[in-house]
Amino acid sequence: MRLPRSFYTRGDALSLARRLLGKRLVVPAGAGERVAGRVVEVEAYMGAGDRASHAYGNRRTARTEPMYAEGGRAYVYFVYGLHHQFNVVAGPAGTPEAVLVRAVEPLEGVELMRRRRPGRPDRELTSGPGKLCRALCIDLSHNNEDLAEGGRVWLEDAAPVSPDDIASGPRVGVDYAGADALLPYRLWLRDSPYVSRQK
DNA sequence: CAAGTGATTAGC
DNA sequence: CTAATCACTTGC
Numbered sequence: 001m002r003l004p005r006s007f008y009t010r011g012d013a014l015s016l017a018r019r020l021l022g023k024r025l026v027v028p029a030g031a032g033e034r035v036a037g038r039v040v041e042v043e044a045y046m047g048a049g050d051r052a053s054h055a056y057g058n059r060r061t062a063r064t065e066p067m068y069a070e071g072g073r074a075y076v077y078f079v080y081g082l083h084h085q086f087n088v089v090a091g092p093a094g095t096p097e098a099v100l101v102r103a104v105e106p107l108e109g110v111e112l113m114r115r116r117r118p119g120r121p122d123r124e125l126t127s128g129p130g131k132l133c134r135a136l137c138i139d140l141s142h143n144n145e146d147l148a149e150g151g152r153v154w155l156e157d158a159a160p161v162s163p164d165d166i167a168s169g170p171r172v173g174v175d176y177a178g179a180d181a182l183l184p185y186r187l188w189l190r191d192s193p194y195v196s197r198q199k
Numbered sequence: 200c201a202a203g204t205g206a207t208t209a210g211c
Numbered sequence: 212c213t214a215a216t217c218a219c220t221t222g223c
Binding site for chain 3: 079
């Protein structure tokens with residue numbers, strides 16, 4: 001079952017980031033197959049007031065447009081000439097907040113993931129934002145898709161995560177954001193071996 | 200540890 | 212139009 005719209009619109013990006021940990025990210029892979037992973041690492045991007053956000057100062061361009069939609073849509077973009085990044089849009093329409101999914105633990109379709117990432121140990125199949133998009137085949141065609149209804153990627157509920165198991169720290173790769181780069185908006189499951197390397 | 204890759208953007 | 216900038220990964 002897909003998580004409902006209200007799951008995404010209920011709170012801000014940080015609240016959604018916390019609730020996203022442990023949930024199951026699913027992408028259909030044709031012929032009734034699925035590729036799926038458990039979310040183990042995320043980053044919150046808090047919108048217009050967040051210097052690290054693409055939508056800082058309400059910057060509104062063709063790329064950032066999906067962030068302004070009602071929560072529950074996908075915001076996918078391309079960085080560094082070769083990697084895709086998958087984000088979940090949070091909050092009501094008009095607030096450009098989103099949560100970047102940084103790492104998942106492979107659960108379904110692991111064979112497919114191995115084939116898409118040849119020569120990688122299972123630990124490194126999905127342990128980074130670019131890696132997971134590669135393993136799950138998420139690309140620009142998924143941009144702006146509706147996770148709550150009809151989209152070709154979605155999230156499913158899973159066993160709740162205890163707050164004690166969640167660790168936090170500064171976000172990765174946002175040094176340009178000044179003081180905002182220090183905010184503890186990166187969250188991960190403390191004991192998961194599938195989180196990305198940088199701490 | 201540095202190169203690479205190309206979409207996106209701001210600045211003319 | 213052009214140049215600069217990346218929410219990163221990989222192979223040296």
